[in-house]
Amino acid sequence: MKLSLAPLFCCLLIPTAWADDSGGLQKGEAPPPPHAIDDGYRGTENARTMTVEQAKEMHDGATISLRGNLIDGSGGDKYKFRDKTGEIDTIIPKSVFDGRTVEPDNMISINGSLDKKMTPPVVRVDHIQK
Template identity: 60%
Template sequence: MKRVLVIAGLSTLISFSVLADDQGGFKNDAAPPPPHAMDKGYRGMEDAQGMTIVQAKAMHDGASVSLTGNLIKKTGEDRYQFRDKTGTLDVTIPLAVFDGRSVQPDQLIAINGTLDKKQKPAVMKVDHLQKQ
């Protein structure tokens, strides 16, 4: 009988240690590092500020593009002409992307989106806009 009690006691102690380690997965205990302190990984628009319109136009259809420049004129309901130091590109920016902000032609902005080369000439569909 003592043997059964000893085995039951040991199995109870072992089972508590197994249950204690069953806390895996994502833990939201600490804040992530700020973007400028990251060594690797996606950092958003900071990574691609060197991309130009000429480089973007050479990319494949559906490519993710990040550009910095100016909106110089409105060409349709949600279509604009975007310019940087290398040229111009037609962009589609839905009103929701502006999020209530107004942009003047002399204001430097950064835009993220995808390139649509099926349309001639190529058009960038913008999904994020940030004033610089």
């Protein structure tokens, strides 16, 4: 019985060894235009999510929760995020992607804090959800 379980166990481990863990923004298809971004009814999530326009008016260090698209990466960990109301610069460390890839047409949620000391203000992202 031990011999028959060992090959099965090895077969389950092999795909994880081949997994690509590069993650980050994959520039493929263009994101939808701002007027076409509508993610539908989300229940209680709508109460916690704000718009880019609202986020820019918050105080320095405010907790930010946005839903939209990552549309451009300018190298390193700097990205441009867009929703229906506008665009904002973000700083997303590679570790936040956790090996996941995000394309410009993927609707995502980001959570982080607003840094108004930088010009223009940026969101320092600590969590992404696809």
